[in-house]
Amino acid sequence: MCALCAPFPTRSGLGIKTPRRAKPLGKEDGRMNLAAPNKVRLKLHHHILAAALAIVAFALAPAARAQDCLTCHGDATMTDSAGHSIAVDGQKFASSIHGSLQCSNCHADIKGYPHPDKIAPVQCETCHADQAAQLKTSVHADAKEHPCTSCHGNAHDIYPKTDSRSAVYPLNVPKTCGQCHSNNGMAGKHGLPSVYPNYIDSIHGFALSKEGLLVAANCQSCHGSHGILSHTNPASPTYKSNVPKTCGNCHAKIEADYEQGVHGKAIAAGNLSAPVCSDCHTAHAILQPTESAFRMQSTPICGNCHKDKFSTYRDTFHSQLGSLGGYVETARCWDCHQAHDVRPASDPASPINKANLVTTCGRCHAGANLSFVQYQPHANARDRKLSPGLYYVRLFMNLLLACVLTFFMIHTILWLIRSRYSQVKSKAANGGGKSANGGKNA
Amino acid sequence: MPDTELAPTQAATAPIAPPASATAAPRYFVRFTREQRYMHAVLFTTFLGLAATGLVMRFSESFWARKFASGVGGFGAILFLHKLCAIVLTIAFLIHVKEVFQRGLLRREKGIFWGATSMVANWNDVKDLFGHMRWFLGLGPKPQFERYAYWEKFDYWAVFWGMIVIGFSGYAMWFAPFFAHFLPGWALNAVLVIHSEEGLLAILFIFSIHFVNTHLRPDSFPMDMVIFTGVESEEEFKHKRPLEYKRMLAEGKTESRLGIAPPLWLLNFSKVVGTIAIAIGLTLLVLTLTAYFH
Numbered sequence: 001m002c003a004l005c006a007p008f009p010t011r012s013g014l015g016i017k018t019p020r021r022a023k024p025l026g027k028e029d030g031r032m033n034l035a036a037p038n039k040v041r042l043k044l045h046h047h048i049l050a051a052a053l054a055i056v057a058f059a060l061a062p063a064a065r066a067q068d069c070l071t072c073h074g075d076a077t078m079t080d081s082a083g084h085s086i087a088v089d090g091q092k093f094a095s096s097i098h099g100s101l102q103c104s105n106c107h108a109d110i111k112g113y114p115h116p117d118k119i120a121p122v123q124c125e126t127c128h129a130d131q132a133a134q135l136k137t138s139v140h141a142d143a144k145e146h147p148c149t150s151c152h153g154n155a156h157d158i159y160p161k162t163d164s165r166s167a168v169y170p171l172n173v174p175k176t177c178g179q180c181h182s183n184n185g186m187a188g189k190h191g192l193p194s195v196y197p198n199y200i201d202s203i204h205g206f207a208l209s210k211e212g213l214l215v216a217a218n219c220q221s222c223h224g225s226h227g228i229l230s231h232t233n234p235a236s237p238t239y240k241s242n243v244p245k246t247c248g249n250c251h252a253k254i255e256a257d258y259e260q261g262v263h264g265k266a267i268a269a270g271n272l273s274a275p276v277c278s279d280c281h282t283a284h285a286i287l288q289p290t291e292s293a294f295r296m297q298s299t300p301i302c303g304n305c306h307k308d309k310f311s312t313y314r315d316t317f318h319s320q321l322g323s324l325g326g327y328v329e330t331a332r333c334w335d336c337h338q339a340h341d342v343r344p345a346s347d348p349a350s351p352i353n354k355a356n357l358v359t360t361c362g363r364c365h366a367g368a369n370l371s372f373v374q375y376q377p378h379a380n381a382r383d384r385k386l387s388p389g390l391y392y393v394r395l396f397m398n399l400l401l402a403c404v405l406t407f408f409m410i411h412t413i414l415w416l417i418r419s420r421y422s423q424v425k426s427k428a429a430n431g432g433g434k435s436a437n438g439g440k441n442a
Numbered sequence: 443m444p445d446t447e448l449a450p451t452q453a454a455t456a457p458i459a460p461p462a463s464a465t466a467a468p469r470y471f472v473r474f475t476r477e478q479r480y481m482h483a484v485l486f487t488t489f490l491g492l493a494a495t496g497l498v499m500r501f502s503e504s505f506w507a508r509k510f511a512s513g514v515g516g517f518g519a520i521l522f523l524h525k526l527c528a529i530v531l532t533i534a535f536l537i538h539v540k541e542v543f544q545r546g547l548l549r550r551e552k553g554i555f556w557g558a559t560s561m562v563a564n565w566n567d568v569k570d571l572f573g574h575m576r577w578f579l580g581l582g583p584k585p586q587f588e589r590y591a592y593w594e595k596f597d598y599w600a601v602f603w604g605m606i607v608i609g610f611s612g613y614a615m616w617f618a619p620f621f622a623h624f625l626p627g628w629a630l631n632a633v634l635v636i637h638s639e640e641g642l643l644a645i646l647f648i649f650s651i652h653f654v655n656t657h658l659r660p661d662s663f664p665m666d667m668v669i670f671t672g673v674e675s676e677e678e679f680k681h682k683r684p685l686e687y688k689r690m691l692a693e694g695k696t697e698s699r700l701g702i703a704p705p706l707w708l709l710n711f712s713k714v715v716g717t718i719a720i721a722i723g724l725t726l727l728v729l730t731l732t733a734y735f736h
Binding site: 375376394414 | 600651
């Protein structure tokens with residue numbers, strides 16, 4: 001026996017009589033049978049080599065070789081006394097990123113066989129110190145609630161994130177995070193919104209799940225991985241003022257546009273009431289902006305802040321058309337104002353600058369001319385100073401409507417009463433009988 | 443303006459009814475020509491279509507508007523139907539105007555622009571209005587009406603004015619870039635206000651005042667069939683418009699005004715169509731009022 005065939009001291013090699021684990025006999029026997037040739041050989045050399053080999057074995061092979069542990073743990077049905085599986089799939093482990101390691105590299109408290117029933121939890125941070133340090137500052141700092149395996153999957157089955165079998169492979173990330181951040185997950189218990197369904201139905205979710213687009217944003221593209229911080233933490237990539245940069249990691253041109261606009265400038269100046277990407281697009285349920293659902297839902301979002309403009313917009317035909325489903329071509333806020341580099345009308349680069357109106361309106365209204373663009377998309381018929389013509393037109397129309405209806409309402413009601421009265425009276429005069437034409441002659 | 447008296451060939455005339463011997467069978471007199479009845483049918487059909495689609499646009503935020511829109515295929519379908527009805531009604535309107543001017547100016551028919559049979563209001567209408575109101579309050583006798591009573595003239599002119607105003611503002615929106623050549627900028631804003639307010643007035647007026655005045659009032663309840671059949675019984679004629687009846691007798695035009703009793707199928711068909719139209723109108727009226735006061 002040498003270190004190569006006995007890297008881990010066997011009980012015979014050490015000359016220790018050990019109690020066998022309380023395991024189903026049949027299985028135990030099977031295992032022992034496989035080890036039998038060793039046993040025979042060992043017996044031959046027992047007296048001469050025992051002590052020396054024990055020392056050599058420890059010196060040359062301080063780590064437990066997987067196949068030795070697998071002698072027991074390779075049994076897929078193996079469980080501990082509490083009933084938890086302690087089986088290891090040797091093949092999978094060998095192909096995993098940790099396949100070259102020895103069991104005792106991680107299970108460092110196991111010095112030999114037999115080992116105690118209760119072993120210390122594996123400390124991933126022994127090697128992965130950076131990630132562990134990041135994790136400790138993150139929202140997932142509680143190691144008991146969020147062990148490494150909650151994201152990386154089975155500890156003996158960990159693959160590099162570029163491997164499609166990995167739980168943190170881009171296409172698998174949402175599902176991994178969704179184990180907790182979904183309706184049925186832990187999120188509800190912690191008062192967190194269920195974001196997984198939102199994400200998976202979003203444009204990012206579709207790109208990822210339907211197209212398998214590796215560059216599509218998954219959870220960690222925006223939130224990071226080990227050092228995930230709350231969006232209320234200014235260091236978080238999802239903190240309001242950091243959102244444009246985070247989205248800009250992929251959407252670079254839009255970020256550049258956004259920074260040129262009033263909203264981007266306000267955010268840069270520290271005004272956090274200005275909208276960032278997620279205020280209009282939402283964070284997780286992001287839709288394709290040309291999609292009707294997005295065009296239908298987004299105008300009120302601008303209206304959350306621009307209340308007066310939204311109210312006057314709703315008086316227009318643009319809005320009346322737009323509120324009915326099935327017709328999404330009508331102008332929404334950003335069709336005229338731009339979506340990302342929103343600029344004041346005074347800015348010559350703004351599409352609503354006077355010099356650009358014919359072009360802007362002309363995008364939908366073929367033949368738009370200088371007179372046509374005098375149309376006020378936010379006219380307020382209730383504001384005499386702002387839109388006097390419109391104000392008086394509305395006043396006249398309302399007065400006409402009120403007068404005509406009031407007069408005829410009174411006229412008709414009186415008429416009804418009088419007609420009925422005459423009719424009843426004439427019927428009574430006819431002795432209650434019907435008149436010749438069915439009582440119609442009142 | 444249109445008057446059947448002067449266009450007897452177009453009326454649903456019939457062989458002269460047997461004279462006094464047949465007093466048991468009531469005589470029927472023609473009030474509207476077939477063309478006039480068709481005109482009314484086109485008018486109320488397109489008006490119902492315009493009202494139904496227009497209200498959906500006017501109150502597009504309401505629950506029923508969205509349901510209706512999605513039911514017929516979204517806004518695109520709504521606008522298509524609205525424009526389709528608008529074109530049909532415009533054509534009908536132009537035909538009517540052509541008729542009136544042809545009869546009044548080219549053929550020089552009397553009673554088109556002035557007189558007892560004209561749609562144009564006169565001093566008697568003002569007197570009738572006040573006389574009628576006095577009668578409502580029990581302060582005087584019931585006025586005697588001519589061929590067109592003052593409220594019927596108002597109905598006519600309300601629709602006439604409404605079609606011009608709503609039609610013009612509607613086409614101004616439809617072809618806004620074209621109309622912008624000769625309208626000031628703010629007018630493009632104003633046309634929507636005019637179109638929707640005048641449309642609302644028309645809808646509220648027709649579905650409440652016209653329905654009650656013409657069809658639902660006790661004298662005509664549940665509906666005045668004369669616009670569908672073209673004829674009315676002698677008794678009804680005498681009762682509703684005694685002046686015209688007397689004038690007809692005095693002028694000796696009784697025989698030229700005689701019509702045939704409406705066949706049963708026409709009566710039943712008219713009842714079904716009329717009931718549907720009134721039901722749709724009243725439904726739209728309720729929806730409009732709920733949306734307006736919501």
